[in-house]
Amino acid sequence: MEPSIDKELARLERELREPLRQALQPGPTPSETAALIEALQPEFAALQAQNAGASLDFNAQIEPPSLGRLLRSQFRLNRRSLMLTGAVVFLMLIALVDPKQPFNNWILGDRMPGLFPLITPILLIASMLYSYRTWDRGMRAVESVTPYPPALVIYSRMLMVMALVVGWALISSVVVSIRVSVAGQAALPFIPFLLEWLGISLLTGGAAMYALFRYGQQAGVLTAGGVYLLRLLLSDQISAMSLMNGAGQGLAINAGFLLMGGLLLFRSYMRSRNLQTSPIQDGTRP
Amino acid sequence: MIRIEDLRERPTGGFVLQIDRLRLKPGLTLLVGVNGAGKTTLLELLATVNLPHRGDILYQERSALSDLPLVRSQIGYVPSEIELYENMTPHKLLLYLSELKGVFHSERAVELLRDFRLESYRDTKIKRLSGGVQRRVALAQSLLAAPRFLFLDEPLNGMDTGERKLAIAYLNRYAEGRTIIAAVHELSEWEEAADQVLWLERGKVRFYGGTTSWMADLPYRVWAGILTREQFDHCPEAGLIEFRETPEGIYAKLVGEAPLFPGLKECAPTFEDAYFIRKYQSV
Numbered sequence: 001m002e003p004s005i006d007k008e009l010a011r012l013e014r015e016l017r018e019p020l021r022q023a024l025q026p027g028p029t030p031s032e033t034a035a036l037i038e039a040l041q042p043e044f045a046a047l048q049a050q051n052a053g054a055s056l057d058f059n060a061q062i063e064p065p066s067l068g069r070l071l072r073s074q075f076r077l078n079r080r081s082l083m084l085t086g087a088v089v090f091l092m093l094i095a096l097v098d099p100k101q102p103f104n105n106w107i108l109g110d111r112m113p114g115l116f117p118l119i120t121p122i123l124l125i126a127s128m129l130y131s132y133r134t135w136d137r138g139m140r141a142v143e144s145v146t147p148y149p150p151a152l153v154i155y156s157r158m159l160m161v162m163a164l165v166v167g168w169a170l171i172s173s174v175v176v177s178i179r180v181s182v183a184g185q186a187a188l189p190f191i192p193f194l195l196e197w198l199g200i201s202l203l204t205g206g207a208a209m210y211a212l213f214r215y216g217q218q219a220g221v222l223t224a225g226g227v228y229l230l231r232l233l234l235s236d237q238i239s240a241m242s243l244m245n246g247a248g249q250g251l252a253i254n255a256g257f258l259l260m261g262g263l264l265l266f267r268s269y270m271r272s273r274n275l276q277t278s279p280i281q282d283g284t285r286p
Numbered sequence: 287m288i289r290i291e292d293l294r295e296r297p298t299g300g301f302v303l304q305i306d307r308l309r310l311k312p313g314l315t316l317l318v319g320v321n322g323a324g325k326t327t328l329l330e331l332l333a334t335v336n337l338p339h340r341g342d343i344l345y346q347e348r349s350a351l352s353d354l355p356l357v358r359s360q361i362g363y364v365p366s367e368i369e370l371y372e373n374m375t376p377h378k379l380l381l382y383l384s385e386l387k388g389v390f391h392s393e394r395a396v397e398l399l400r401d402f403r404l405e406s407y408r409d410t411k412i413k414r415l416s417g418g419v420q421r422r423v424a425l426a427q428s429l430l431a432a433p434r435f436l437f438l439d440e441p442l443n444g445m446d447t448g449e450r451k452l453a454i455a456y457l458n459r460y461a462e463g464r465t466i467i468a469a470v471h472e473l474s475e476w477e478e479a480a481d482q483v484l485w486l487e488r489g490k491v492r493f494y495g496g497t498t499s500w501m502a503d504l505p506y507r508v509w510a511g512i513l514t515r516e517q518f519d520h521c522p523e524a525g526l527i528e529f530r531e532t533p534e535g536i537y538a539k540l541v542g543e544a545p546l547f548p549g550l551k552e553c554a555p556t557f558e559d560a561y562f563i564r565k566y567q568s569v
Binding site: 055056063064136139 | 330355356357359361362364366374382386427433
């Protein structure tokens with residue numbers, strides 16, 4: 001029995017060899033694999049493009065930052081309080097300045113600068129402090145989550161405050177000048193009068209912003225206060241130098257303050273453009 | 287898609303937030319957990335209010351650490367506590383925040399005033415508005431730039447039932463193709479709108495998954511019925527889902543493998559019950 005089964009199996013194997021060989025697919029050659037990959041390449045590219053489409057794009061609703069737009073926005077936000085406060089203080093200033101002796105300071109005495117350079121920087125510091133940022137942590141967080149450097153927003157707010165204060169002071173200066181003329185005194189030396197308060201005001205504001213964007217709000221206020229006090233303390237020396245070397249010396253010092261203030265403001269602007277992150281945990285860093 | 291990698295953050299007075307790896311899918315995700323579990327810390331990190339000290343968060347593969355303006359351009363955020371500028375009107379506040387975010391057209395603010403039914407309060411000072419209306423304004427501001435990612439910390443706080451339904455319906459529609467993570471305490475009202483649930487416990491992720499998974503494979507069952515005062519006093523606090531006084535006794539809903547007292551009947555767990563069951567398991 002067994003030999004016959006073996007023979008039968010051998011015969012079956014022989015008969016099936018050819019049909020089985022035809023049924024089995026040969027493995028792909030390297031050239032066939034390469035051709036397949038090449039054929040599928042457009043599909044791979046389409047998949048890659050699909051994934052790239054899912055990447056995060058800058059929000060199309062958002063337009064690039066503009067200092068002008070931010071200034072307008074900040075003005076709209078704060079205009080009523082700032083305009084009212086500024087107007088009241090400067091109306092007081094106009095009323096307090098003696099048109100016969102516009103450079104005199106009857107509050108602190110003749111050895112101190114006039115009322116304008118005394119009051120304008122104080123008003124500036126107070127306004128900056130008031131409008132720096134909300135103290136509410138939640139609102140600060142909402143204001144921070146913007147694509148702009150949040151410091152640029154603060155800069156625009158500070159700049160607007162400065163512009164308003166300086167603007168009011170300019171108007172008041174013109175009014176004082178008219179009052180001096182009406183009082184029958186010799187015409188007010190407008191440029192020295194202007195520079196006396198504008199120089200120290202810009203220097204105070206510029207120093208405040210320079211320190212603010214580097215070391216935080218407290219440092220900003222302290223620096224501004226320090227600059228202001230130093231100017232008061234040096235009043236005597238500045239007056240003495242003006243007396244010894246002529247009025248041009250005082251003018252040059254005040255013009256120097258103005259330039260330094262402008263430079264500090266510019267540096268602060270550049271700094272604010274680069275401050276992208278705004279961790280608010282310490283509550284000081286803009 | 288948001289990818290969190292090796293995140294470690296120590297909030298003040300809470301547990302260390304520790305997430306090794308997590309992928310947050312698009313849709314509306316409910317962030318749940320007890321107070322101090324790390325929900326606010328996580329939301330502040332996701333919203334880039336704070337940047338992670340260790341680890342990274344990738345928003346569609348872009349990191350806030352390297353692409354902050356880009357990422358922030360697509361983020362909306364509502365903190366749990368916020369005092370809006372009370373002397374402004376809702377319209378003025380939305381315009382101000384629009385410009386702050388770089389959206390210089392007023393149509394979006396007007397559209398949101400309409401969507402959140404704030405038109406009648408448009409020119410009323412915020413300090414004169416109720417808490418619920420103020421919260422609607424807070425929610426509206428987060429949508430000003432139509433962001434792709436929205437992070438909401440207890441967004442319905444102070445809202446009445448109608449306001450809550452309005453807000454949930456809006457967010458449900460808005461979540462289409464976007465990612466919303468909302469920290470909530472009341473889960474049931476979100477059941478229809480939610481796509482995923484993320485449960486944080488002691489700063490770690492205990493569960494993240496779809497709502498179907500959230501309701502599936504619950505390790506305990508829910509039993510409800512009327513109890514006597516004595517029975518009620520013997521109920522374990524951790525297993526008590528809800529209770530109320532009734533003329534017949536105290537109606538109680540409990541978590542357990544079997545009824546604690548005779549007369550309690552098994553009932554189908556709700557979306558919120560699932561949270562209690564899972565919490566009970568962890569206890």
